[in-house]
Amino acid sequence: GQTFEEHFHYLGGARFLGFEKGMAKVKQKKETFYIEAKVYIGAEGRSSPTRKAMNADVKRKDYNHHFLTVTMPRPASYTKGKIITTADRFLGLFPLPDNEVRTVYLIKAGEYKTIKEKGLEYLYQAYSELEPELSEGVRTIDDWKKVQLMIPYTYHVDKYYSGNLAIIGDAAHTVHPMAGEGMNLAVQDADVLGELLAWCKENNENYHEYLHYYEDVRKPRVSSLLHLSHLSALVYSFRFEWWRKVRMRAVQRIYDDDQLHVKQMLNISGLGAWNFNLLDRAIQGSVLPARRKKIKDKTQWKYLFSESEDYPWEKEN
Numbered sequence: 552g553q554t555f556e557e558h559f560h561y562l563g564g565a566r567f568l569g570f571e572k573g574m575a576k577v578k579q580k581k582e583t584f585y586i587e588a589k590v591y592i593g594a595e596g597r598s599s600p601t602r603k604a605m606n607a608d609v610k611r612k613d614y615n616h617h618f619l620t621v622t623m624p625r626p627a628s629y630t631k632g633k634i635i636t637t638a639d640r641f642l643g644l645f646p647l648p649d650n651e652v653r654t655v656y657l658i659k660a661g662e663y664k665t666i667k668e669k670g671l672e673y674l675y676q677a678y679s680e681l682e683p684e685l686s687e688g689v690r691t692i693d694d695w696k697k698v699q700l701m702i703p704y705t706y707h708v709d710k711y712y713s714g715n716l717a718i719i720g721d722a723a724h725t726v727h728p729m730a731g732e733g734m735n736l737a738v739q740d741a742d743v744l745g746e747l748l749a750w751c752k753e754n755n756e757n758y759h760e761y762l763h764y765y766e767d768v769r770k771p772r773v774s775s776l777l778h779l780s781h782l783s784a785l786v787y788s789f790r791f792e793w794w795r796k797v798r799m800r801a802v803q804r805i806y807d808d809d810q811l812h813v814k815q816m817l818n819i820s821g822l823g824a825w826n827f828n829l830l831d832r833a834i835q836g837s838v839l840p841a842r843r844k845k846i847k848d849k850t851q852w853k854y855l856f857s858e859s860e861d862y863p864w865e866k867e868n
């Protein structure tokens with residue numbers, strides 16, 4: 552932004568209030584003013600005034616669980632990410648710099664209040680049982696204010712643009728955090744839309760006539776990713792010991808079978824698409840044995856999105 556000062560203006564602490572007479576109404580400190588533009592992009596996250604102005608439909612789907620997230624000290628040698636599960640518990644551990652670890656602990660939806668009433672000792676106990684190496688670290692949490700409640704839910708808007716308004720990232724879609732895709736999706740939206748807007752500017756074209764390309768490229772891709780993410784979330788939603796065993800075997804299969812591994816990573820990254828078929832699922836469910844065959848780089852390249860798939864307007868116009 553600083554490199555292109557004459558084009559890029561950062562209004563720190565400003566709040567976008569909505570549209571009035573085709574202009575964006577913005578409040579900064581006590582001052583309210585209007586900004587007029589040829590195209591407006593809403594990137595305001597889950598509660599988006601731009602989405603509201605577009606009258607986009609949002610159908611929120613909730614899950615049967617919530618998460619507590621908290622950062623705590625870790626031993627210096629604790630540098631590998633881990634997911635620890637039992638039949639009814641889940642603890643995700645993601646080491647950070649400076650000998651800290653970000654943790655995600657699954658609780659039942661609505662259970663937060665009762666857990667809080669039980670006191671921090673409940674948290675100390677739960678963490679120490681699941682990961683004894685963090686039993687010292689968790690005891691440094693001395694206030695519930697350090698613990699955040701994360702409520703996972705998902706939605707996908709019915710349209711990405713309307714007239715000269717468009718939305719990107721969480722304003723358009725939100726995913727269950729299980730596979731960590733939210734940030735990727737937002738960046739990939741920004742890439743496609745950014746290239747499209749730049750192309751319109753360079754070619755002196757009206758932005759609103761071309762915004763459909765952004766939706767054409769991104770919406771189906773996001774849909775299939777949301778589906779995958781929803782499946783991952785369901786996999787961790789059932790609390791039975793036999794289900795935990797099935798889940799562990801299914802995850803192990805992703806390591807044992809190269810084709811499953813390649814498909815999983817490619818699809819989750821959003822950089823390409825190679826759909827799972829019945830054979831893959833039978834192997835993942837241990838109905839059939841894992842394949843020995845390794846997937847060649849050349850084969851993987853075939854399933855990456857090409858430039859003409861990412862930016863189709865360049866060829867078509």
Ligand SMILES: Cc1cc2nc3c(=O)[nH]c(=O)nc-3n(C[C@H](O)[C@H](O)[C@H](O)COP(=O)(O)OP(=O)(O)OC[C@H]3O[C@@H](n4cnc5c(N)ncnc54)[C@H](O)[C@@H]3O)c2cc1C
Pocket residue numbers: 565566567568594595596597598599600620701719720721722728731732733734735737
């Ligand atoms: C607790 C939690 C953990 C997560 N963990 C992960 C993870 O591990 N990996 C991952 O990939 N994703 C994760 N996500 C999802 C990820 O944070 C989002 O998908 C991503 O940040 C979306 O980016 P965005 O730019 O669309 O929205 P945001 O990052 O939400 O940014 C929106 C910005 O707009 C500002 N804003 C909102 N309204 C207005 C307004 N009216 N005027 C002016 N500014 C406004 C907000 O202050 C904010 O700065 C997590 C989400 C949550 C809630």
